[in-house]
Amino acid sequence: MQRLSLLLLLLSGCRAAHxxxxxxxxxxxxxxVRFAVIGDMGTGEAPQYQVAQRMLEFHQKFPFNxxxxxxxxIYGGKTPADLKKKFEIPYKPxxxxxxxxxxxxxxxxxxxxxxNKFFNMNGQSYYSFKKGNVHFFALDSDYLDPKQLDxxxxxxxxxxxxxxxxxFHHPLYSSGAxxxxxTELRTILEPLFLKYGVQVxxxxxxxxxxxxxxxKGIYYFTEGASGELRYGNxxxxxxxAAGYDKDRSFxxxxxxxDDLSFQAVSRTGVTVDSGSxxxxxxxxxxx
Amino acid sequence: xxxxxxxxxxxxxxxxxxAVAAAQAPLRNKQPPGFDDFTQRxxxxxxxxxxxxxxxxxxxxxxxxxxxxxxxxxxxxxxxxAKPGDIFTPECAPEFLRVIRSTLRGSRAxxxxxxxxxxxxxxxxxxxxxGAYPEHLPRTTVPPTxxxxxxxxxDKLAYRIVDRDFxxxxxxxxxxxxxxxxxxx
Numbered sequence: 001m002q003r004l005s006l007l008l009l010l011l012s013g014c015r016a017a018h019x020x021x022x023x024x025x026x027x028x029x030x031x032x033v034r035f036a037v038i039g040d041m042g043t044g045e046a047p048q049y050q051v052a053q054r055m056l057e058f059h060q061k062f063p064f065n066x067x068x069x070x071x072x073x074i075y076g077g078k079t080p081a082d083l084k085k086k087f088e089i090p091y092k093p094x095x096x097x098x099x100x101x102x103x104x105x106x107x108x109x110x111x112x113x114x115x116n117k118f119f120n121m122n123g124q125s126y127y128s129f130k131k132g133n134v135h136f137f138a139l140d141s142d143y144l145d146p147k148q149l150d151x152x153x154x155x156x157x158x159x160x161x162x163x164x165x166x167x168f169h170h171p172l173y174s175s176g177a178x179x180x181x182x183t184e185l186r187t188i189l190e191p192l193f194l195k196y197g198v199q200v201x202x203x204x205x206x207x208x209x210x211x212x213x214x215x216k217g218i219y220y221f222t223e224g225a226s227g228e229l230r231y232g233n234x235x236x237x238x239x240x241a242a243g244y245d246k247d248r249s250f251x252x253x254x255x256x257x258d259d260l261s262f263q264a265v266s267r268t269g270v271t272v273d274s275g276s277x278x279x280x281x282x283x284x285x286x287x
Numbered sequence: 288x289x290x291x292x293x294x295x296x297x298x299x300x301x302x303x304x305x306a307v308a309a310a311q312a313p314l315r316n317k318q319p320p321g322f323d324d325f326t327q328r329x330x331x332x333x334x335x336x337x338x339x340x341x342x343x344x345x346x347x348x349x350x351x352x353x354x355x356x357x358x359x360x361x362x363x364x365x366x367x368x369a370k371p372g373d374i375f376t377p378e379c380a381p382e383f384l385r386v387i388r389s390t391l392r393g394s395r396a397x398x399x400x401x402x403x404x405x406x407x408x409x410x411x412x413x414x415x416x417x418g419a420y421p422e423h424l425p426r427t428t429v430p431p432t433x434x435x436x437x438x439x440x441x442d443k444l445a446y447r448i449v450d451r452d453f454x455x456x457x458x459x460x461x462x463x464x465x466x467x468x469x470x471x472x
Contacts, residue, residue: 076423078348078422079348080347080348080352082348107406107426108426110461111426111458112342112351112355112459112461116344116348116351117344123344141428142406142426142427142428142429145429145439145440170405170428180405182402182405183398183401184395184398184399184401184430184432185431187395187398188431
């Protein structure tokens, strides 16, 4: 009996710690743009489901409207059963709560995923959409052909919003030991990002979480551990602002006016990184 | 003499301005030279392709898979005798080889090769024209600096690198349309 009481006490303590760990640091301002970021998740295995569960719990404290997917949405087979196991079932509670998913394609994805309405790609392997004062650009970094680059340049030039955010699979800056920075893609994309004032870039591919110090004024995040994980694979370098490679994770973002806040949460609900920054190029915040 | 000097200055100015414009022009040429035969073959393929149904957006993965398989079957029926070299013809294949090999041996070779490696390249796959690109395999990353030097393709087609082979893939049907074996050095 005494042992049982002790066990219950320990379990309740764990639960309390868990709730504390998943406390929201995001400001939850009225009218803000709120979204989650997941990458390299489509394994269909338990850790993916556990991250999805943490996202659902977090959604109750921080009601985000949509999630962006950084590729490798469906690993391995792409049968109807695979799609159910690797996407529909784990994220169904979030979709039932009204969360929309916007996918980009990774090297393990089939380009025909763009036809799946769950992914909101409207049949395109690269596309853009707007939410409030934020313009999102989903790119297909496996196949950056001249047609896509022309499209991106035109879209960026015509985007009238304050924030311009690009998301795609391969990171331009990464301290992941397995893949690292995609320097060739950087040669092609970075000049466009700088020319047209992209402020934030989200990528996956390296199965870790990393926030990179601003590079030429652009903020880069890698979130490639929402299902897969390469434990201990983050070799922190001079570009690393923060990182986490001990467990799976997801990222929650809030944009209110010229301020962006972020919170990275692990599979066990621990906040592994958080903070905020002012939009580069915007007037400084009033004191 | 003065007029001649003026004309020469003007000509020099035009040359300088053209050089500046060329330097500033995007790398993204509409169509690089030397691929006319290939472009013609691709257009013929697309004529055939236009007669077939397209994929459509749906929440039902079974419909996407069924449509993909039926498009692939229809293409096989329409090109029953298709073989390597039908589109990458002997006339244009050397130009593809020249571009691929110079990209992989040029000043940015290390970065280009890293791009291919980062895409988790597919090795040891036996390709056949009209054969399906295996479902569970990664689709491999094609270096963008290579894509910039190759002819543009219509929406339903893409270049792929599988092992050392250079592949033309029908992306909706996931079908190998043609390939150049051993194209990568």
